Amino acid sequence: MKIGINASFLRKQNNGIGQVTTNFLKKLVEISNDNLQDDGQLSNEKNIYFIYLEEDVDLELPENFHKVIFRQYQIN
Secondary structure: OEEEEEOHHHHHOOOHHHHHHHHHHHHHHHHHHHOEOOOOOEOOOOOEEEEEEOOOOOOOOOOOEEEEEOOOOOOO
16 A cells, blocks of 8 residues: 655654654654564565655655655745
8 A cells, every 4th residue: 555644744843743743753664664574574565655745854764665855836
């Protein structure tokens, strides 16, 4: 399954939603890491996560997580 996650609030890690997003991703990565087999392969390769961000942030992510950078539209 392909799962998209709006993590744009990671750029605001000092506010409530930024902290929630940070902790959510940490837990999701932890759960994903728990699914690793002894040879390092994922036992549940069906899930692929796309993490949507407004700007690049330093994240250590497993192979099945992919950062996607998008720019917000500016309306004048």
